[in-house]
Amino acid sequence: AQPHAAKPIAAPMRDLKWGKLNFLHTTDTHGWHAGHLQEPQYSADWGDYVSFAEHMRKKADDRGVDLLLVDTGDRVEGNGLYDASDPKGQYYYDIYREQDVDIICTGNHELYIASTADREHKYTVPNFKSKYIASNLDYIDPKSGVKKPMAQRYRKFQTKNQKLDIVAFGFLFDFTGNANNTVVQPVRETIQEEWFQKAMREETDVFVVIGHVGVQMREFKDIFRAIREQNPSTPILFFGGHVHVRDATSYDSRSFAIASGRYMETIGWMSVDGELRKSEDEAALTFHRRYIDNNLYGLHHHSGLNSETFPTEHGRNVTAMIAKARKELELDYTFGCAPKDYWMTRTPYPSENSIYSLLEEEVLPAVAINPKRADVPRLVIANTGAIRFDIFKGAFTRDTTYIISPFLSVLSYIPDVPYPAAKKVIKLLNSAGKIVADAHLENEFLAIPEQLSIKESIIYDTPESSDLFEAGDLQKPLGGKPIRLVEGYTTRDDIGDDGDDAIHSNINFYTVPNCIQAELSLPPEGEPETVDLVFFDFIQPWVLIALRLSGAQYTKEDVQSYIEGTFTELMAGWIAKNWPAKC
Numbered sequence: 001a002q003p004h005a006a007k008p009i010a011a012p013m014r015d016l017k018w019g020k021l022n023f024l025h026t027t028d029t030h031g032w033h034a035g036h037l038q039e040p041q042y043s044a045d046w047g048d049y050v051s052f053a054e055h056m057r058k059k060a061d062d063r064g065v066d067l068l069l070v071d072t073g074d075r076v077e078g079n080g081l082y083d084a085s086d087p088k089g090q091y092y093y094d095i096y097r098e099q100d101v102d103i104i105c106t107g108n109h110e111l112y113i114a115s116t117a118d119r120e121h122k123y124t125v126p127n128f129k130s131k132y133i134a135s136n137l138d139y140i141d142p143k144s145g146v147k148k149p150m151a152q153r154y155r156k157f158q159t160k161n162q163k164l165d166i167v168a169f170g171f172l173f174d175f176t177g178n179a180n181n182t183v184v185q186p187v188r189e190t191i192q193e194e195w196f197q198k199a200m201r202e203e204t205d206v207f208v209v210i211g212h213v214g215v216q217m218r219e220f221k222d223i224f225r226a227i228r229e230q231n232p233s234t235p236i237l238f239f240g241g242h243v244h245v246r247d248a249t250s251y252d253s254r255s256f257a258i259a260s261g262r263y264m265e266t267i268g269w270m271s272v273d274g275e276l277r278k279s280e281d282e283a284a285l286t287f288h289r290r291y292i293d294n295n296l297y298g299l300h301h302h303s304g305l306n307s308e309t310f311p312t313e314h315g316r317n318v319t320a321m322i323a324k325a326r327k328e329l330e331l332d333y334t335f336g337c338a339p340k341d342y343w344m345t346r347t348p349y350p351s352e353n354s355i356y357s358l359l360e361e362e363v364l365p366a367v368a369i370n371p372k373r374a375d376v377p378r379l380v381i382a383n384t385g386a387i388r389f390d391i392f393k394g395a396f397t398r399d400t401t402y403i404i405s406p407f408l409s410v411l412s413y414i415p416d417v418p419y420p421a422a423k424k425v426i427k428l429l430n431s432a433g434k435i436v437a438d439a440h441l442e443n444e445f446l447a448i449p450e451q452l453s454i455k456e457s458i459i460y461d462t463p464e465s466s467d468l469f470e471a472g473d474l475q476k477p478l479g480g481k482p483i484r485l486v487e488g489y490t491t492r493d494d495i496g497d498d499g500d501d502a503i504h505s506n507i508n509f510y511t512v513p514n515c516i517q518a519e520l521s522l523p524p525e526g527e528p529e530t531v532d533l534v535f536f537d538f539i540q541p542w543v544l545i546a547l548r549l550s551g552a553q554y555t556k557e558d559v560q561s562y563i564e565g566t567f568t569e570l571m572a573g574w575i576a577k578n579w580p581a582k583c
């Protein structure tokens with residue numbers, strides 16, 4: 001863990017079950033490779049994961065079974081370790097490559113900005129060579145303009161110990177927001193391609209499909225159906241991501257799928273036991289999943305080691321690389337001191353502890369001001385997906401600015417929009433589904449990814465944060481004494497409610513709207529004739545359609561820059577001015 005990270009915290013534990021084929025899975029790490037410095041249950045770093053994987057590989061070797069590491073993309077954007085350098089990722093690419101990942105693919109965040117896709121192609125693809133798979137993604141060479149696969153379309157290999165044949169694919173969901181130097185082929189088209197049709201007919205013991213795709217999403221189900229039609233009994237294992245939740249399901253009795261959360265909070269574990277070889281008769285398989293908290297105590301527990309014996313030399317070196325990068329990036333530079341916690345989904349919106357209320361009532365009114373139009377009435381719309389994490393009471397650092405808002409979002413506007421049309425926009429953006437059926441603009445892309453999976457608030461009758469836990473036959477830390485549970489994941493997936501490795505007390509989840517709106521400089525009485533419609537540039541396509549539906553025709557030529565600077569910079573400035581206290 002990093003030098004100033006919160007000390008790990010004990011929790012009652014569920015063990016891992018080993019099978020013949022075992023996997024460790026990361027997804028949507030979004031640059032959090034230093035771990036969560038303020039949260040003890042997730043404060044291990046990428047160096048600790050390197051040590052953990054080395055110990056677990058040794059265990060696999062000792063048992064004569066196999067362990068593979070998988071990563072399903074969105075490794076970038078979301079933390080100062082990636083975002084604070086210019087160019088971005090100056091330290092991250094070298095840190096990330098230290099983990100020996102066996103199967104890796106691309107997420108949408110590697111593709112939003114052309115320069116990010118260029119760096120993915122320049123660094124991560126060659127760093128992982130034959131392990132990087134791009135089944136439905138092409139890259140356009142900036143010099144020649146030639147389109148070619150981002151990486152190989154699939155991978156066939158044998159496992160180390162049992163020599164099991166694996167055919168692996170690496171997909172991205174049908175993403176349409178990529179920069180123009182990449183091409184994402186819709187999954188339904190890809191599975192008709194000749195290469196895929198041939199690959200799924202390869203003789204193999206197991207198919208492994210990794211993807212930046214939620215395990216409940218249509219794309220994975222289509223791939224499953226295509227492979228299963230040709231291979232009635234071959235095990236098919238899916239590793240998903242994108243939705244930022246812990247989730248698992250099985251599409252039939254010989255398939256299994258896991259998604260392993262977000263932000264380095266979770267290391268997913270999947271194991272398969274039973275007869276895996278293609279030549280044998282079909283016998284029942286057993287699947288097992290665990291969501292391992294990225295908590296050093298848990299990693300010690302699962303590897304059977306302690307603080308002395310756990311860190312490997314390699315792991316320590318990676319931890320040191322991260323610490324050096326954080327120092328050089330001045331990520332601990334403090335803009336101000338948050339007076340209390342502000343939550344994305346732990347409290348209702350609107351409320352005094354909602355980060356979105358803070359934005360709507362305090363930050364946007366103060367920063368969304370164009371000096372030349374300060375007195376012009378305006379509606380300022382932000383998509384809730386632009387905010388990526390909670391604010392914790394205490395130091396608000398350079399790192400925090402990227403954690404809260406990593407995007408290069410700027411404020412755009414259309415001047416003098418008739419108010420009757422402008423006021424309808426927020427309602428349309430917050431309605432479910434697509435605002436125009438054929439525009440491929442799903443409104444849910446405006447909100448936080450978790451809401452792709454969680455459609456309704458999850459409110460527990462009695463928050464159990466003060467519970468004392470007396471474990472039955474679960475592993476107890478601290479010599480078996482009852483302990484106070486820490487708040488954290490209490491996952492319920494299609495398999496059951498026993499997936500989390502650590503037993504936590506519940507956290508409520510309140511759903512939030514797709515967008516929020518600050519109404520500024522409106523007349524005290526009556527309605528203005530026109531307003532400036534100000535919005536985060538990411539949501540421009542949705543805003544233009546919503547305006548059209550409201551009877552006001554505008555095109556992208558009508559959109560102008562409202563104020564200099566990214567929202568991240570504006571927010572940092574607001575913090576420095578409004579929360580100046582030292583902590």
Ligand SMILES: Nc1ccn([C@@H]2O[C@H](COP(=O)(O)O)[C@@H](O)[C@H]2O)c(=O)n1
Pocket residue numbers: 074108109112242243383384385386387407408409444445446447448449538
């Ligand atoms: N410039 C951007 C890019 C993305 N978003 C929001 O993030 C969501 C996607 O996040 P994932 O981690 O799931 O890929 C997207 O739906 C937007 O809500 C943004 O606000 N600005």
